[in-house]
Amino acid sequence: MRYPCLTLFLCILLLLGGCASAVDERGNAILAAAAADGVQPEKPYGLTAAFQDGSIAVVDENSSDMLNKIPLSEDEYALFLSMTDDSHGCLLYCSSPAAGIMMKHLYITEDRWATYEEKDLSSLIDGYPTSLSALSTDHIYIGTQMRSNGYLFETTDGGGQWQPVTVDDEYYRYGYVLPVCGDDHTLYALLEYPDSLTDTSAYVLCRHAGASAAWEKIGSFVPEDFGEPQTYYVSDGYLYIADSRGTQYQVRLP
DSSP, X not given: OOOHHHHHHHHHHHHHHTOTTOBOTXXXXXXXXXXXXXXXXXXXXXXXXXXXXXXXXXXXXXXXXXXXXXXXXXXXXXXXXXXXXXXXXXEEEEOOOBTTBOOEEEEEESSTXXXXXXXXXXXXXXXXXXXXEESSSSSEEEEXXXXXXXXXXXXXXXXXXXXXXXXXXXXXXXXXEOXXXXXXXXXXXXXXXXXXXXXXXXXXXXXXXXXXXXXXXXXXXXXXXXXXXXXEEEETTEEEEEETTSOXXXXXXX
């Protein structure tokens, strides 16, 4: 039996989630969470990006065609792919951090990776990226592990200039921006902070509906025995999230 107290904890969360007055110590509505299986989002427009022989291989999973191989001058560490449609998208490459320095390169395509433009973001994005989500090839968000400037970054000019995004004055340690949700360009972000009651990580879920809208907090949850989030996406009214240990949750959206 895995994690004996997990079932009780989730039942409490579910009960609290059904009460309009249930809030955490920060005043956020407590979101209902439950264990989930098979947290596997669809690949962005059928594409995957992976390290291969000193390059980044962008592959069409449906046809198995190699669309492009992007050469690397640094080591193989982290990749984040976000497509806005079949042809347009962005790819973020990060090298291993060395003495606090991480190389970050953004690749942008408008022809399904037949060609691409490269931009060096190493001096523009503080912290270590955790995620990437593009509303368009001009309007892009990057989530980061916070260092000095913030936990989310935004560009509206295709990566030339980046601004830190703050949702409120609370302290957060990590930001995760989720893939774009549907055709309405709704974005979600997870902001991680230390929970004062359990001394574990808690998460605030924020929503950004439309290019001119402000980020709004819609609730929080405290998963038990949870590691670093690895997979996260929104589908059919739920947030699905899986961590580095294989623990998986679904959270009902308000």
